[in-house]
Amino acid sequence: MRHHPTVAKAVNAVGIAHPISTIWNNEIASPALTNIRILYNDGGARSWPSIRLRKTSSIKVGDVLDAIYEYFQTPLTQQEVSRLQGMGLPLLRTMQRRVQQSLNIPSAEWRQGYKRIDSLGENYYFVGLRLMPNQNAGDTVTLDLVVADRIS
Secondary structure: OOOOHHHOEEEOOOOOEEEHHHOOOOEOOOOOOOEEEEEOOOOOOOOOOOEEEEOOOOOEHHHHHHHHHHHHOOEOOHHHHHHHHHOOOOHHHHHHHHHHHOOOOHHHHHHOOOEHHHHHOOOOEEEEEEEOOOOOEOOEEEEEEEEEOOOO
């Protein structure tokens, strides 16, 4: 989730990686969904809003990955930085690592400051989404965002 999802790899059920472009335009579900809410459950530490996706046509894999990427690229406010640092999260270290590994010019990336992605520490690999039972209302399907420190 540190890099734009178009450079990601998709891993199939038997562990074979292939370019994300092979599934980018696939619908995320059948029957097609046009309204979803994605939650990032962090135990309440970050208190960020959910990710909402509403389209007039079916939501595609690429739509979801773009939305998640943009969500975690959101800059942190000074209040959020203070609160997260007070909780012992290593924001500076993870921001430095993000800048070093960035595909952008490091100085330009550094000037953007802390982002939500930095608060994840080493847990920045997108693993998938889980259906959240009993949280679906009307035409909205609620999904739980799953992240990990590595892909096994």
